[in-house]
Amino acid sequence: MLNMAEGLARLEELAAHPVVATVARVFADAGRDLAIVGGPVRDALLGRTTHDFDFTTDARPDEILALITPVSSAQWDIGRAYGTIGARIRGEQVEITTFRADSYDGVTRKPTVEFGDTLEADLSRRDFTVNAMALRVPARALVDPTGGVEDLIAGRLRTPIDPAVSFGDDPLRMLRAARFSSQLNFTVDPETLDAIAELRGSLEIISPERVQAELVRLLQTDDPVRGIRVLVETRLIEEFLPEVPALRLEVDEHHHHKDVYEHSLTVLRQAISLEKSRHPDAAPDVPLRLAALLHDIGKPATRRLEDGGGVTFHHHDIKGARMARKRLQALRFDAATTTVVTRLVELHLRFFGYAEGAWTDAAVRRYVRDAGDELERLHILTRADVTTRNKRKAQRLASAYDDIENRIIALREQEEIDSIRPELDGNRIQEVLGVKPGREVGEAYRFLLDLRLDEGVVGVDEAEKRLREWWAARG
Numbered sequence: 001m002l003n004m005a006e007g008l009a010r011l012e013e014l015a016a017h018p019v020v021a022t023v024a025r026v027f028a029d030a031g032r033d034l035a036i037v038g039g040p041v042r043d044a045l046l047g048r049t050t051h052d053f054d055f056t057t058d059a060r061p062d063e064i065l066a067l068i069t070p071v072s073s074a075q076w077d078i079g080r081a082y083g084t085i086g087a088r089i090r091g092e093q094v095e096i097t098t099f100r101a102d103s104y105d106g107v108t109r110k111p112t113v114e115f116g117d118t119l120e121a122d123l124s125r126r127d128f129t130v131n132a133m134a135l136r137v138p139a140r141a142l143v144d145p146t147g148g149v150e151d152l153i154a155g156r157l158r159t160p161i162d163p164a165v166s167f168g169d170d171p172l173r174m175l176r177a178a179r180f181s182s183q184l185n186f187t188v189d190p191e192t193l194d195a196i197a198e199l200r201g202s203l204e205i206i207s208p209e210r211v212q213a214e215l216v217r218l219l220q221t222d223d224p225v226r227g228i229r230v231l232v233e234t235r236l237i238e239e240f241l242p243e244v245p246a247l248r249l250e251v252d253e254h255h256h257h258k259d260v261y262e263h264s265l266t267v268l269r270q271a272i273s274l275e276k277s278r279h280p281d282a283a284p285d286v287p288l289r290l291a292a293l294l295h296d297i298g299k300p301a302t303r304r305l306e307d308g309g310g311v312t313f314h315h316h317d318i319k320g321a322r323m324a325r326k327r328l329q330a331l332r333f334d335a336a337t338t339t340v341v342t343r344l345v346e347l348h349l350r351f352f353g354y355a356e357g358a359w360t361d362a363a364v365r366r367y368v369r370d371a372g373d374e375l376e377r378l379h380i381l382t383r384a385d386v387t388t389r390n391k392r393k394a395q396r397l398a399s400a401y402d403d404i405e406n407r408i409i410a411l412r413e414q415e416e417i418d419s420i421r422p423e424l425d426g427n428r429i430q431e432v433l434g435v436k437p438g439r440e441v442g443e444a445y446r447f448l449l450d451l452r453l454d455e456g457v458v459g460v461d462e463a464e465k466r467l468r469e470w471w472a473a474r475g
Contacts, residue, residue, distance in 0.1 A: 004149070007045035008142075014044045015140045019053055019092045024137035026067050033058045034096075035119055035134035035143065042130050045152055046184070053094040056122055056134065060115065061085055064096050083115060100125060120145045124160050127173045128180060132160045157181060157188045163195035171202040174236055175214040182218055182227035196234040203239045211240050212331040219293075220284040222272070225265045228293070232261075240331065243297040243323060260299050263387050268292040271384035278380065287337050288377045291344035292384060294324045298345075321346035343374055344381055351382045351401065362454040364407050369453065379405060411456075422448030423463040432464050433471050444471070 014020060020036060027034040034057045043050040057064065061077065064085040069075055072087035079086065083098035101116035116122050119134055123145055126132040133148040135141070142149075146160035157180055159166040159173070167174050174196045177188050188196075203211070218227045231237035232245050247261035271292035275285050298320025299313045306312060321342045328338040350367060359367070371378045379401070386397045422445055429444045430436065447470050448463060458466070 004153075006047065010044040010047060011041070011135055011142065012140065014040060014050075015135060015137050017053075019090050019094060020137055022071055022089055023053075023055060023068070023094065023096070026071055027057060027059065028138055030059070030063075030067055032063075032067070033119060033136070035136045037123070037134040038126065038131045041133045041135050041142075042148070042152065044135075045133075045149070051092070053092055055094065055096040056099055056119065057096055058099055058117065058119075060098055064098065068096065119143055126160060127166070127170075127176055129158050129160050130180075130184070130186075155184075155186045157184075157186045158192055159189075159195075163189075163192045164199065167195055167199045168202065171199065172206050172210055172214065174199065174203065174234075175211065175218075175231075178227035178230040178236070179214055179218040179221065180227075181230050182221040182224050185223070185226065188230055193230070193234055196230075196236055200234060200236045200239055203236065208240075208330060208332045212333060215241070215331070216286055219286050219289045223269070224272075224289065225269055228265065228268075241327065243327060244293065246300045247296060249300060249303065260296050264293060264296055266387045267295065267381075267384045270387070271380055274380045274384055278376075285377070287340040288344070288380060290328070290337070291324075291341045291348070291377070291381055294320065294327075294341065295345050295348045295381065295385065296320060297323050317346055317349045340374055340377070343372075344377055347371060347374075347378055348381055348385060351378075351404065352397075359404070361407075361411065361456060364404065364411060365453045365456070367404070368408055368411075375408075422452055423457065423460050424448055424467065428464075429467065432467055 014036065015024070024034055034055055036054065037056045038052075038054050040050045040052050040054060059067065061080045061083055065075060065077060068085060068087045068089075072089045074088040076086045079095070079097075083100060084095055085097075086093065086095050088094075099116035099119060099122040101114045101121055119136070120143065123132040123134060123143065129146045129148040129151045131148070132144075132146050134143040136143060147158075151158055157177055177192060177196060180186065181188050218224050221227065228237070228244070231241075232248075235245070237244055244264070245261070247264055249260055268289060271288060272284075275282075275288060279285075296313075296316065298316035298318070301323075302313045302316040302319050304312045304314070324345045325338055325342045328341060333341075347370060350370070368375060383398070383401055386394055388394050388397075424432070426437070426441055426445060429441050429448070433440070433444065435441060444467060448467060451458065451463065451466055
């Protein structure tokens with residue numbers, strides 16, 4: 001809970017920061033109004049670490065650039081058309097934006113940029129009240145015209161103006177509501193939720209790239225499940241990721257199966273926990289988190305109700321991989337992310353055959369070969385996919401996965417398993433068989449790769465002998 005005394009003390013510390021003090025002095029000497037705005041103020045009050053230095057001022061862009069140049073080591077004006085000048089001061093990046101009073105055309109989310117004259121008017125056009133607070137510097141006066149402090153105390157997300165107007169101006173703010181709900185662990189105000197549900201169709205004017213960026217930011221939070229629930233409950237997610245709410249399969253009284261939607265959210269949370277435990281200082285692993293969320297999206301399309309009350313989802317891993325690829329491409333994810341997620345979804349069931357009976361070394365080698373560079377992520381996803389409440393079953397699966405990881409370590413030490421390849425290369429294959437480059441060389445290479453996977457290292461002489469026998473058998 002927000003402690004105002006501590007929060008105000010942290011605002012004092014923010015205002016005293018060397019970067020803030022430098023910028024404040026320059027603008028005060030020029031007789032200009034200046035305030036730290038938005039996230040830095042919110043995070044200071046909440047006791048959260050911030051490295052952002054966002055300012056707003058009544059000075060116009062040309063004057064901002066002139067004032068900031070003498071005290072900065074670099075400047076950039078890529079946002080000049082929107083009133084923003086960036087600079088590097090004392091090694092920190094800052095952005096300073098002229099007061100705004102934008103209006104939107106309701107067709108695209110591009111605003112008609114209009115510069116404003118007052119800080120209070122600028123704050124009223126922002127997305128949420130908790131982001132619509134400012135700290136005037138050097139005066140160190142908190143400006144909160146829309147009740148941001150009260151909403152911080154209540155843990156509530158609310159728009160500064162009528163949410164229908166706010167979201168109508170910029171539909172991307174609906175996605176931000178979900179993201180900030182997770183990021184801050186806040187509840188979205190009921191009126192705001194209703195407006196999102198009512199206006200969800202307006203998200204179509206937002207580019208896929210912008211939607212993707214907000215989805216990524218949501219997945220990078222410590223608990224994206226909270227925000228995903230907001231998206232599903234308001235049906236906003238149906239506009240860009242309908243495969244997730246489709247996981248809420250109908251269950252009749254005669255056919256029982258696990259709640260796939262809730263299972264997927266649990267897998268996501270467990271994957272994040274495992275990710276953090278294994279790599280506590282690493283950046284959030286977005287491809288892993290996407291795979292955890294989407295790993296079962298093939299189930300609705302493959303569900304079959306069996307006599308006797310059973311339910312099957314045969315080949316939902318293959319179907320889901322295809323669906324994931326198509327959806328990620330539609331959201332303009334890069335090829336590398338799309339490939340990783342698709343591969344993890346396709347392989348996420350592979351381990352469960354191991355739990356039913358010990359694999360041969362050949363099967364373990366193939367598992368490693370098929371996972372490739374994604375083996376570590378597949379380890380995490382597979383462990384996270386165990387959500388059974390049956391403690392004995394959960395323990396059996398955990399022990400089985402411990403065993404397979406230990407066997408992989410042992411095989412790595414023995415055989416360099418991460419770089420499995422035949423013991424003869426293409427050139428040697430041609431020499432042994434007396435053939436030229438072509439289809440036969442490729443077939444021979446695959447034969448030798450299967451030999452390597454099935455039996456491990458047999459030695460060059462034995463590999464050549466087996467190759468000649470295979471070739472002779474082909475006639």
